[in-house]
Amino acid sequence: QVRLQESGPGLVKPSETLSLTCTVSGGSVSSSSYQWGWIRQPPGGGLEWIGNIYYSGNTYYNPSLKSRVTISVDTSKNQFSLKLSAVTGADTAVYFCARQIDGYIPVPFDYWGQGTLVSVSS
Amino acid sequence: EIVLTQSPGTLSLSPGERATLSCRASQSVTSSHLAWYQQKPGQAPRLLIYAASRRATGIPDRFSGSGSGTDFTLTISRLEPEDFAVYFCLQYGNSAWTFGQGTKVEIK
Numbered sequence: 001q002v003r004l005q006e007s008g009p010g011l012v013k014p015s016e017t018l019s020l021t022c023t024v025s026g027g028s029v030s031s032s033s034y035q036w037g038w039i040r041q042p043p044g045g046g047l048e049w050i051g052n053i054y055y056s057g058n059t060y061y062n063p064s065l066k067s068r069v070t071i072s073v074d075t076s077k078n079q080f081s082l083k084l085s086a087v088t089g090a091d092t093a094v095y096f097c098a099r100q101i102d103g104y105i106p107v108p109f110d111y112w113g114q115g116t117l118v119s120v121s122s
Numbered sequence: 123e124i125v126l127t128q129s130p131g132t133l134s135l136s137p138g139e140r141a142t143l144s145c146r147a148s149q150s151v152t153s154s155h156l157a158w159y160q161q162k163p164g165q166a167p168r169l170l171i172y173a174a175s176r177r178a179t180g181i182p183d184r185f186s187g188s189g190s191g192t193d194f195t196l197t198i199s200r201l202e203p204e205d206f207a208v209y210f211c212l213q214y215g216n217s218a219w220t221f222g223q224g225t226k227v228e229i230k
Binding site: 046047048049052060062063064096098100105106107108109110112113114115 | 123155159161165166167168169172173176178179212214217219220221224
């Protein structure tokens with residue numbers, strides 16, 4: 001059974017860097033079969049894709065966030081991480097991590113973490 | 123960036139009725155890389171449909187997806203009580219994925 005679990009601070013100060021980690025069990029982040037992604041949802045709002053990372057470490061990001069986002073993978077811990085710099089109140093959201101199955105017919109975000117609320121406030 | 127516009131914003135229906143949700147893209151979605159998700163309050167989204175029309179594992183056959191190019195539809199043939207939720211579409215056909223703003227299906 002695949003499980004993803006987000007972890008990290010629930011409160012970040014404006015202008016600082018938000019850092020979250022997603023721990024994967026029941027699957028390997030180093031498998032060439034998968035990509036791993038981050039998605040966020042402001043309170044009462046819709047979903048926003050943040051970015052994805054391949055097992056190789058290659059990444060692609062939402063153009064509107066690209067200058068502030070870094071996604072990385074730690075195969076030794078079977079985790080992948082999100083860093084979002086220079087945060088403002090607009091970055092307050094529930095942050096989800098999720099898995100995509102790669103292949104001829106990719107399956108996007110079939111497994112999700114339960115989400116973690118990150119508030120930006122001084 | 124491909125903008126996805128979902129309609130209607132809210133759909134008020136009774137159990138047993140048919141629900142038809144629309145997702146329109148501002149430009150053609152590559153290879154019909156269009157997915158649908160269901161989200162209930164306090165929960166993560168659940169994948170229903172991918173590649174425009176393929177049901178995800180464990181999804182009941184009352185859920186179906188159709189469409190190509192810029193126009194896509196999610197149909198729930200007969201609403202069950204557990205189907206009242208918010209539905210999002212996602213395009214993943216290029217390197218800048220985007221979600222629609224969502225359609226809420228509420229009990230009439």
